[in-house]
Amino acid sequence: DGGITQSPKYLFRKEGQNVTLSCEQNLNHDAMYWYRQDPGQGLRLIYYSQIVNDFQKGDIAEGYSVSREKKESFPLTVTSAQKNPTAFYLCASSIRLLSVDSPLHFGNGTRLTVT
Amino acid sequence: KQEVTQIPAALSVPEGENLVLNCSFTDSAIYNLQWFRQDPGKGLTSLLLIQSSQREQTSGRLNASLDKSSGRSTLYIAASQPGDSATYLCAVKEGGKLIFGQGTELSVKP
Numbered sequence: 454d455g456g457i458t459q460s461p462k463y464l465f466r467k468e469g470q471n472v473t474l475s476c477e478q479n480l481n482h483d484a485m486y487w488y489r490q491d492p493g494q495g496l497r498l499i500y501y502s503q504i505v506n507d508f509q510k511g512d513i514a515e516g517y518s519v520s521r522e523k524k525e526s527f528p529l530t531v532t533s534a535q536k537n538p539t540a541f542y543l544c545a546s547s548i549r550l551l552s553v554d555s556p557l558h559f560g561n562g563t564r565l566t567v568t
Numbered sequence: 569k570q571e572v573t574q575i576p577a578a579l580s581v582p583e584g585e586n587l588v589l590n591c592s593f594t595d596s597a598i599y600n601l602q603w604f605r606q607d608p609g610k611g612l613t614s615l616l617l618i619q620s621s622q623r624e625q626t627s628g629r630l631n632a633s634l635d636k637s638s639g640r641s642t643l644y645i646a647a648s649q650p651g652d653s654a655t656y657l658c659a660v661k662e663g664g665k666l667i668f669g670q671g672t673e674l675s676v677k678p
Binding site for chain 2: 457488498543561562
């Protein structure tokens, strides 16, 4: 079955440490996205990628970094510069970035807790 | 700047009732509008996508409408069931980005 796999499901880190969240898709989608979700808030876009070796900052990119070396993979690093890293992180993909008929498909998320 | 609003934030209905969830947006220059369902602690599941040139889409008991001129969309759920209990989010696609509302938490009581 095609889909998006995020790992791990739960992640715990000490303040000051960098941490990398994994996102892998086997849908052959060009575009991939990272969103952050906080209680009572909608999803906010962190980074997105239209194609391999290309990515753009979203609305809340500060303290985060990404890479897109392979079509299937879009890992997100939460750095120590991110002031409030505890959140639910969601990865998504779509066939193309700019299309009217391409829905987003989401992984099951990673819940990161930083203490 | 595009803003997406969903009202109410929470809704509780008895099983079997038909219901409407509302979504409004401020800028009509959108590619499409999508409705998603999210169960607690899970990712989002795409329910319906309405292209900017379309007025509505249907899937089973779900019907979504889009009125770009007024900046509104509705999600109609017929004959609600307890299994429909979840948070429903709408999102508009503007350029390459999807901008989300805060969601409506739906509870369907048996």
